[in-house]
Amino acid sequence: MQTTAFVEDWLCYDTTLGEGAYGEVKLLIHKKTEEKIACKIINHRKYKNASSNINREVTIHKMLDHENIIKYYGRRQEPLKEYIFLEYAAGGELFQQIEPDTGMPSGMAQTFMKQLLFGLSYLHSKGIAHRDIKPENLLIDSDGNLKISDFGLATLFRFKGKERLLDKKCGTKPYLAPEVLLRPYRAQPADIWSCGIVFVTMLTGELPWSEPGEKNKEFMKWKTDMYLSETPWSKLGNTALSLARQILNVDDKKRLTITQIENHPWMRFNFGSDKVSDQVDGTSENLAKRWNSMVESETRHNRETPTVTLSQPTISNTRLSIMQAVDCLRNTTKNQLCFSQPTHNDDLMLQFTESPVTRDNFHNMVKRMTRFYVKTNFEKSLESLCSALDSLHYTWNAAFKGAVSVTTVDEHKNPLTFKANIYDMDGKILLDFRLSKGCGLEFKKKFLKIKKYLEDIIGDCSDL
Known part of the structure; x- marks a missing residue:
């Protein structure tokens, strides 16, 4: 490092x-x-x-x-x-806490939902709409508290008591309210809809649709009340489904307000004393076990969950051979940060020094569930990683020292880019995967596929 x-x-x-x-x-x-x-x-x-x-x-x-x-x-x-x-939010992005196709424990989801609504209520009280609520923009601090981030698409919708309709079609399609794509829209219900998608995703580990439009069959089933036997809705208990239906009401005038959501029975139910801060440090496998052991006091629909079919992946277009990549990553360094003379002392950055990642400073890395130790050395680890990427038909390139940049598409055929960093920590090799662009949940699905390919070389990860 x-x-x-x-x-x-x-x-x-x-x-x-x-x-x-x-x-x-x-x-x-x-x-x-x-x-x-x-x-x-x-x-x-x-x-x-x-x-x-x-x-x-x-x-x-x-x-x-x-x-x-x-x-x-x-x-x-x-x-x-x-x-x-x-x-700084040491717990990383919210999507790291969501197990693909499974979700997270209900009590944990309830805590995050309450915190999200609390923060959003404050934003709206200031007359500000976020317009891009999604798990990638929701961070978790070291105490397990959710923090809304990234205000690149935020805007004022109320000034001196006077509200205006918004007309910019912006945000991330799976989380957009349907009216955003159709007409000038009210800011608050549009943000609340996005929270509803986050709610469903936290509980089920799935996005209900790729976009809320008439050309999307999953959304049209929801709109026409033909969804009950479909996933992700079949994974929700009756009370959770009731809340989802009222938040994701296509008519924005009938959509629940933040106060109404907070007073819904699901939000007021006592799911137990699971501490979010404890679960933030857990592994994906442990989260899945905890989720499966949770017993909600409601009846689940006893229906089969359809198998998710992935779209055709992009054809691998690797520019370097595996051995060329090993040589490249061992002998090149990333462009060093360059800072011109600042105007204030507290902004001054001086010399560039190198300090490797060790077990002593490993705690400074942001918490992720998308990393693991391997039993092989640097070269063999990189060779195994790149072989797995080739087998999965993912396009990869040596990005800089100790890193491989991977590009593919998700199941909705949207671009997905992530990086795999290889750290030599006191002779122990760590593979650390980080999302660059795209859906966090889809990224985690790809990570699990890679991890499956590498299971023979994965070492003891108990101290992660």
Whole structure:
């Protein structure tokens, strides 16, 4: 793990927390206090249209101060780059807690849903619509608290008591309210619809449809009340299904408000004392076991769940042979971060030093369920990984030292990009997978396929 020294004893770790539309997010750590913050780095040379969008995002984000919203700490601008400093959420994205095709324990989903609605209620009270609520934009802190992030599509819908209709068709299609694609729409019901999709996804591990339009058969079954025997609805208990139906009402005027959702019986039911903070650190397998052991006080529909059929994958177009990739990743380094002379001391970044990932600093990496140790050395691990990617017909390229960039499509034929980083931790090899672009749930499905291919070399992961 590389670090860049900050004055005042700050270090910038060269491990990417995430990627947005205009750049990467890095981790800053204070050497003495171990305080951590996230730094979003925007390269204006690469993203020439970023400036106005970033300015709008910052203007909105700096207005906010709430326990369920990622805090904004400040920004630093340069001619070609700028840095936005944000609260660090060590638990990673919400989708990491969702087991594909299974979901998560009901009590855990209820806690996250309450926190999401609490944060969204605050946003709406400020006259702000988020417009891109989805698990990839919902982060979890070290205590298991949900935080709304990424205000790149946020906008004001109310000013001085006067509300306006929104007309921009923006967001992520599976989470969009149907009216967003049809006509000028009210901000609050549209955000609430997105929360409803998150709710269903948390409980079932599935997205109900790829988009809410008349050309989508899954959505039309929902709209015409022909869905009861279909997945994901067949996985929901009666009370949860009742709540989903009222949040995902196609008529936005009849859709539940936040207060009505909070007062629904499912939201008020006591699911037990499972601590979210404990489950944030769990493995996917353990989450699945806990979910399966949960007994809700309601009757589930006893119906078969149809098998999910994946669409035809893209044909592998590997540019490097496996051995070329081994050589490339062993002997190349990523472009070093370059910082021009700043205007304030507390923004000053000095020399670039290298500090490998070790078991001592491993706790600084964001929590993910998409990583595992292997029993093989660096070269053999990379060879096995690339062979698995070839077998699955995923396109891959050596991105930089210790990383492979993978591109494919999800089951809805939407692009999906993720990175596999290979860390040598005191002689113990760690494979760490991170989503770059696309659906988090679909990414986890691909990860599980890769993990299945590599099961013969997977080592002891008990300390992850």
